[in-house]
Amino acid sequence: MNSSSGALRLKGLVGSATALTLAALFNSGNRDFLLVQDDAEQAAYLFHDLNQLLGRDRVLLFPSSYRRRIGKGLEDAGNIILRTEVLNALQASSREALVIVSYPEALAEKVLSQQELNNNTLKIKTGEQIDNRFVVEMLNEYGFERTDYVYEPGQYAQRGSLIDVYSWAYELPFRIDFFGNEIESIRSFEVESQLSSSLFSEVNIILHQQSNKGEHFVSIVEYLGEKALMAFSGLDYCCKRMELVVEDLSTFSEAYLLAETSELIQAAKSTNYLEYGSGLSGEQQTEIQFNCSHQEKFSKRFDLLAGHLQKYKKEGYQLCILSNNAKQLDRITAIFEERQQQIAFNPILQTLHEGFCDHELKLLCYTDHQLFDRFHKYSLRSDQARSGKLALSMKELMQFQFGDYVVHIDHGVGRFGGLFRTEINGKMQEIIKITYKDNDTIFVSIHNLHRISKYRGKEGLEPTIHKLGSGAWERIKNRSKSKIKDIARDLIKLYSHRMQEKGFAYSPDSYLQQALEASFIYEDTPDQLKATADVKKDMELDKPMDRLICGDVGFGKTEVAIRAAFKAVCDNKQVAVLVPTT
Structure with missing residues (x-):
């Protein structure tokens, strides 16, 4: 133009x-x-x-x-x-x-x-000489909230020479590491794992825009x-x-x-x-007039799709099928091969939202999710700030109330006594207070959070508070270890017998199996893909299968089970489906 x-x-x-x-x-x-x-x-x-x-x-x-x-x-x-x-x-x-x-x-x-945005932006570079107290003052002036650790935009935390800050201009929080008054490194990090993600030489810390009132x-x-x-x-x-x-x-x-x-x-x-x-x-x-048409609907009728693609191939069109899943492209190829239909198309390992056909360029671009009537979901780079803000243990820590029962791996069951800041070796650190029998107390650094968990027992029953140094907790752990060893010994014996047994080896996936799996509306998650592959691998061996699919409500266990059930039915076996009611 x-x-x-x-x-x-x-x-x-x-x-x-x-x-x-x-x-x-x-x-x-x-x-x-x-x-x-x-x-x-x-x-x-x-x-x-x-x-x-x-x-x-x-x-x-x-x-x-x-x-x-x-x-x-x-x-x-x-x-x-x-x-x-x-x-x-x-x-x-x-x-x-x-x-x-x-x-x-x-x-x-x-x-x-x-x-105004430039006036309210704190620019930080590695190698820059700046007092970390000045950075904290600026963050306070910009309206950032000081917390023990950051998990959502508009927060910052200081631990010794480290300042964590969650800016309003980036999907992940930054960790600024000082050596004296010099900025040694700037990294982004994952909230849940606290592991570094990327290294930066310069970042801009920007305030929440609407916190600035005026004209x-x-x-x-x-x-x-x-x-x-x-x-x-x-x-x-x-x-x-x-x-x-x-x-x-x-x-x-x-x-x-x-x-x-x-x-x-x-x-x-x-x-x-x-x-x-x-x-x-x-x-x-x-x-400017274009000559394009929408991707046609085939309702998973591959005979119609094959005829449609062959027609355009004869007319000299370039055929492209788009998917962000390599296995899905392989599945389409296998379906055509099993139907003995030679359809030459260009597989493209990237997808768009809607397929189309450009009749001037003679270019046909179809998407796999439309071919299989799947829902296509977009993702935004800010999703991490929108969901999953906290690691599970951190969520629980913030939800703890004074007096809640907690378990320390070394000391046993005690009561949560709060989160405090104290000076250790000249540096301010966060610690967790846990109270035991006879008001004995221990303090646990927040960096050892993995050693603490919330007590989970039978509802309505109060647990026994342990006494520090009594050895009761160690005896409970030793008894538990002994029982676990007995169970493990029995399981090893059982499985050694099972490995000697001959089972039924199911056939590899057929065209019908691939057509069924392609019919699900939503794309499989990585965990679903792995679970399905493991189940199928077991079924195709000539040894008895013993596998449990475990997951939370709504996480897709049934889809894995249906795939396994259909695989069994394809080899003329019966499947019992037990549906518990509540």
């Missing part, structure tokens, strides 16, 4: 052909793109597709700060991270062009101005350069949605956070802009 103002409409794009076209257009120049979808879900799927095509570092999502309607629901920490990440990336002095994907409700919220808020379009291209699924629809948001929030106490629709329209029309959706705006537009 040239630099003159005007509107360009892309007509006839369907499915993920839209993402492919926008990615090609982005690669043809060196300018920022702001792509505006009609709603949050459409934006997330376009973000997913562009991530596959352009790479993770070039594409960012700019969502609303709220889980539901602006001002009517809870703020979403994960979304706030994504918004701040966009601002942080756009204000970087030296950077590549970026693609920002958004939707009307997100654009209706103003953001801190570039000057320093602007529309996101002010962050975009003059050469930036704005593209809309429908400009008129976007403007109407933004107007409805503003009208709905006319009594919103923080109305200064709402952007005017006129700013967006003026920014779009000041240069050329794109429309690529089904809705038409009233503007006179230059049109």
Whole structure:
């Protein structure tokens, strides 16, 4: 597109052909793109597709700060991270062009101005001479909460020469290690495992934007350069949605956070802009017509699919089947081979949201999840801030109440006495207090948290509190070890006999087995894949199988069991399904 103002409409794009076209257009120049979808879900799927095509570092999502309607629901920490990440990336002095994907409700919220954001950003570099007390003061000034350990955005913790801080501009918290007054290293780390993830030479610590009250808020379009291209699924629809948001929030106490629709329209029309959706705006537009069609539905009828692909192959089309699972591509090939249908297609180990067929380029791109009627889920890089914020042991620690029963692996059952900070060898550390019989007390460093667990016993029965140094706990452990050894001895004897027995060896997976497994709506998790493979391996041996599938409610145990049951039925065996009722 040239630099003159005007509107360009892309007509006839369907499915993920839209993402492919926008990615090609982005690669043809060196300018920022702001792509505006009609709603949050459409934006997330376009973000997913562009991530596959352009790479993770070039594409960012700019969502609303709220889980539901602006001002009517809870703020979403994960979304706030994504918004701040966009601002942080756009204000970087030296950077590549970026693609920002958004939707009307997100654009209706103003953001801190570039000057104000820069004033409220703490920039930290390795090798920099800085007093860690100054860093703590700045974090307090920015409104960060001091905790014993960080598990969600807006928190920081200090342990000796280490400062952990969870910025609002990155999906993982940072661990800043000082050597005296020099910053020795900066690493991101996983909250659950506390293990380092990546090494950084420089990071920006940014406050929660809405903690800054005042008139320093602007529309996101002010962050975009003059050469930036704005593209809309429908400009008129976007403007109407933004107007409805503003009208709905006319009594919103923080109305200064709402952007005017006129700013967006003026920014779009000041240069050329794109429309690529089904809705038409009233503007006179230059049109480019594409000849694309949606991926057809086959309802898992592989005879119909084979005939369809053969027809397009004869007409000279390039056939591509996309999946992010190599085993799924192998499964499709095996199904065709078992049906003795030679279908030559290009397997691509990356997937898009919706398949399409471009009749001008003679390119057919079909996705495996649509072929098998599976649900396709997108993932956002802020999911770690949204779920699984704490390791299990840390969650339990924060949920402990004074007097709760806990078990120390070396001392036995005691009562939780609280979490304290104390000075050890000149450094402040967190310790856990556990009280035993006769008010005996031990203190456990938070770094030895793995040695403590919550007491789990028969409901309604109070456990016996142990006395330190009495040897009672050691005797209980020794008795338990002895019983475990007896059980292990019996199991070894039993299994040695079982290994001598001959069982029925089931046949390898057939076409029917593959068709069944492809019919499940959701993709298997890694644990499901492993459990299924282990069960099948056992079934195909000529030795009796003895395997337990263990997992929490809703974690997919039944799907593994159904696969095993179907495998048995395919070899003319009967299967008993016991369904307990509660």
